[in-house]
Amino acid sequence: MHALNLQAKTLSLAERLADLAVDALIDEADLSPKPALVDRRGNGAHTDLHLGLMHASALALWPAFKEMAEAAIEIGEVGLPLREAIGLIGREGEQAMLATTHGVNTHRGAIWALGLLVAAVALEPQSSAAGSVALRAARLALLDDRYAPRPLSHGAQVAQRYGARGAREEAQLGFPAVTQRALPQLKCSRAAGHGEQNARLDALLAIMTNLADTCVLYRAGEEGLHTMQLGAQAVLDSGGSASLAGRRRLHELDQQLIALNASPGGAADLLAACLFLDRIESGDDINQGAF
Numbered sequence: 382m383h384a385l386n387l388q389a390k391t392l393s394l395a396e397r398l399a400d401l402a403v404d405a406l407i408d409e410a411d412l413s414p415k416p417a418l419v420d421r422r423g424n425g426a427h428t429d430l431h432l433g434l435m436h437a438s439a440l441a442l443w444p445a446f447k448e449m450a451e452a453a454i455e456i457g458e459v460g461l462p463l464r465e466a467i468g469l470i471g472r473e474g475e476q477a478m479l480a481t482t483h484g485v486n487t488h489r490g491a492i493w494a495l496g497l498l499v500a501a502v503a504l505e506p507q508s509s510a511a512g513s514v515a516l517r518a519a520r521l522a523l524l525d526d527r528y529a530p531r532p533l534s535h536g537a538q539v540a541q542r543y544g545a546r547g548a549r550e551e552a553q554l555g556f557p558a559v560t561q562r563a564l565p566q567l568k569c570s571r572a573a574g575h576g577e578q579n580a581r582l583d584a585l586l587a588i589m590t591n592l593a594d595t596c597v598l599y600r601a602g603e604e605g606l607h608t609m610q611l612g613a614q615a616v617l618d619s620g621g622s623a624s625l626a627g628r629r630r631l632h633e634l635d636q637q638l639i640a641l642n643a644s645p646g647g648a649a650d651l652l653a654a655c656l657f658l659d660r661i662e663s664g665d666d667i668n669q670g671a672f
């Protein structure tokens with residue numbers, strides 16, 4: 382092959398954003414030790430998930446993220462046409478996920494959160510501050526997709542039982558768990574020299590201290606949710622993931638959540654959203670692309 386043929390292809394903005402979304406999902410899955418979640422150590426509180434499946438699911442979502450970004454670029458503004466376009470692509474993405482996982486829900490919440498954020502960046506790539514991106518995503522999430530089916534999802538059942546509004550409300554409020562908790566904690570732990578993996582674990586814990594995670598509520602009720610929130614706070618109060626005392630508390634939390642069958646899947650999705658926004662905010666990655 383001629384050397385010229387080996388030149389790297391310049392990626393489009395949509396391709397680059399899809400790369401970043403998939404990278405965020407894989408980084409989230411790989412991060413260890415996450416309490417009761419799938420990670421490099423094992424399957425946490427799950428019997429039907431494993432790390433290879435999380436990776437395969439993340440990769441299967443690349444076309445959906447790219448198409449959502451392309452729709453945003455083509456339509457060019459927040460409004461019902463874009464909301465309904467990404468809703469349709471999101472549902473097709475869910476089908477691609479389920480085909481890859483043989484019916485296991487690996488990333489439903491992540492398709493929702495990252496899909497909205499990918500579209501929000503694609504609309505205005507120069508306005509890349511996390512807060513601005515999250516607010517554009519919230520404006521999209523507030524629009525009602527007329528074609529969205531209303532299944533009695535786990536989230537809908539938990540809303541009836543406990544009044545928690547879960548993933549939809551988190552997006553409509555502009556992802557406060559990410560912008561007000563995870564990103565500040567990530568930066569704070571990095572600044573303290575705790576190392577990247579510990580900083581990411583601390584960001585996950587910061588989300589868990591406050592989130593009404595419908596995955597935990599569905600599996601383990603209010604006891605599970607309180608255990609998650611108080612346990613995560615205890616790890617941070619003990620010095621976080623980089624300290625010996627924090628690590629001990631993290632191990633206890635892992636054991637307690639597994640005993641309750643409580644998996645913080647919603648918090649994991651929001652950590653992926655945090656890692657995505659962190660990369661977007663840093664600017665380097667999308668500027669390597671074509672725009």
Ligand SMILES: CC(C)(COP(=O)(O)OP(=O)(O)OC[C@H]1O[C@@H](n2cnc3c(N)ncnc32)[C@H](O[C@H]2O[C@H](COP(=O)(O)OP(=O)(O)OP(=O)(O)O)[C@@H](O)[C@H]2O)[C@@H]1O)[C@@H](O)C(=O)NCCC(=O)NCCS
Nearest residue numbers: 468471486487488489490496534535536547548595646647
């Ligand atoms: C608007 C939707 C998000 C639908 O929301 P709803 O609440 O009705 O639906 P759920 O199917 O329950 O999915 C919500 C998922 O969001 C994650 N999540 C939970 N709490 C929060 C929260 N407070 N903030 C943000 N995100 C949250 C969570 O996803 C993770 O958990 C999944 C596993 O959950 P579950 O299915 O309950 O699984 P298990 O208990 O393990 O099941 P069994 O083993 O018992 O069978 C895991 O996959 C993580 O992703 C919730 O599950 C939106 O989905 C929607 O409308 N989609 C339609 C398409 C669309 O419009 N897309 C827009 C494109 S951007």
Ligand SMILES: Nc1ncnc2[nH]cnc12
Nearest residue numbers: 410418419487646649650
């Ligand atoms: N690492 C993980 N483990 C279990 N459920 C998840 N949902 C999203 N990420 C997850």
